[in-house]
Amino acid sequence: MNTSFLDSLIxxxxxxxxxxxxxxxxxxxxxxxxxxxxxxxxLALGKQAQAETLFSYIQKSxxxxxxxxxxxxxxxxxxxxxSDDAVGQAVWAMGYAYSLxxxxxxxxxxxxxxxxxxxxxxxxxxxxxxxxxTVYVDQQLSEIIINKLRAYFSDVDNDWxxxxxxxxxxxxxxxxxxxxxxxxxxDQTMAxxxxxxxxxxxxxxxxxxxxxxxxxxxxxxxxxxxxxxxxQQPIDAAYMIWAWVAAYQVSGDSYCLELADQWAxxxxxxxxxxxxxxxxxxxxxxxxxxxxxxxxxxxAESNICWLLSLDIxxxxxxx
Numbered sequence: 574m575n576t577s578f579l580d581s582l583i584x585x586x587x588x589x590x591x592x593x594x595x596x597x598x599x600x601x602x603x604x605x606x607x608x609x610x611x612x613x614x615x616l617a618l619g620k621q622a623q624a625e626t627l628f629s630y631i632q633k634s635x636x637x638x639x640x641x642x643x644x645x646x647x648x649x650x651x652x653x654x655x656s657d658d659a660v661g662q663a664v665w666a667m668g669y670a671y672s673l674x675x676x677x678x679x680x681x682x683x684x685x686x687x688x689x690x691x692x693x694x695x696x697x698x699x700x701x702x703x704x705x706x707t708v709y710v711d712q713q714l715s716e717i718i719i720n721k722l723r724a725y726f727s728d729v730d731n732d733w734x735x736x737x738x739x740x741x742x743x744x745x746x747x748x749x750x751x752x753x754x755x756x757x758x759x760d761q762t763m764a765x766x767x768x769x770x771x772x773x774x775x776x777x778x779x780x781x782x783x784x785x786x787x788x789x790x791x792x793x794x795x796x797x798x799x800x801x802x803x804x805q806q807p808i809d810a811a812y813m814i815w816a817w818v819a820a821y822q823v824s825g826d827s828y829c830l831e832l833a834d835q836w837a838x839x840x841x842x843x844x845x846x847x848x849x850x851x852x853x854x855x856x857x858x859x860x861x862x863x864x865x866x867x868x869x870x871x872x873a874e875s876n877i878c879w880l881l882s883l884d885i886x887x888x889x890x891x892x
């Protein structure tokens with residue numbers, strides 16, 4: 574797999590957030606969530622040296638009961654705490670590193686030190702990411718977190734099988750967390766819930782429109798029948814690929830792989846603009862689709878998500 578563009582974003586400190594498609598936008602610095610997702614991808618792809626760099630970046634980002642969210646081009650961390658999403662992703666990265674023997678003692682200690690933080694997030698996505706890491710390290714802690722996530726779905730109904738009044742970003746990571754937990758711990762209740770949530774997200778992404786992510790130009794409020802088309806982002810399509818492959822792992826139903834392939838085809842040009850979302854020679858992934866067409870900026874998030882998706886589609890092995 575050609576990872577040259579992703580490799581170009583990783584230096585000896587961390588991973589640059591953004592590019593204009595050609596040149597790194599150094600003024601926009603580094604981000605914890607990119608380092609965490611990047612560590613997961615580098616480990617999955619066997620990129621040991623880059624994984625070491627990103628592991629180190631996460632370690633250096635520690636701040637009180639969480640992390641710094643960003644660092645500047647001159648490698649100074651910005652004195653502001655990371656988002657819940659980014660903290661959860663750091664836990665995911667540490668858990669996966671632990672499972673593959675990359676500084677396992679340090680990874681496990683970091684997760685244990687964050688126990689109070691990751692069991693008291695104010696939003697569901699932080700919990701979802703944290704589940705993906707703790708399943709490798711601590712079943713009791715993982716059970717606490719998955720039950721926190723499950724509580725969000727305690728009073729949903731079939732017409733709106735979602736705990737928020739507006740569906741926004743990264744929706745596929747929620748069913749992915751339930752499915753991964755259900756698979757690893759053979760918990761059929763959690764796996765079934767993950768399948769129900771995934772099917773609901775799939776329906777909302779396909780009803781009355783070309784299959785694609787829910788656009789952030791308004792998102793999708795409860796009661797609206799058709800999701801907005803713009804602006805669509807690769808992270809959302811990637812999460813749906815991962816979730817459908819996880820659903821296949823749980824069920825053995827090959828139709829789940831067909832749906833994962835449909836989401837991969839979004840990258841390949843079966844989208845609202847009928848344009849490929851990546852360069853076929855370099856695999857460089859572009860950042861999104863807006864009304865004017867493909868947005869050819871190419872940042873760390875998009876490239877990490879696309880390359881990891883390709884690996885998951887090839888191996889049918891989730892992380």
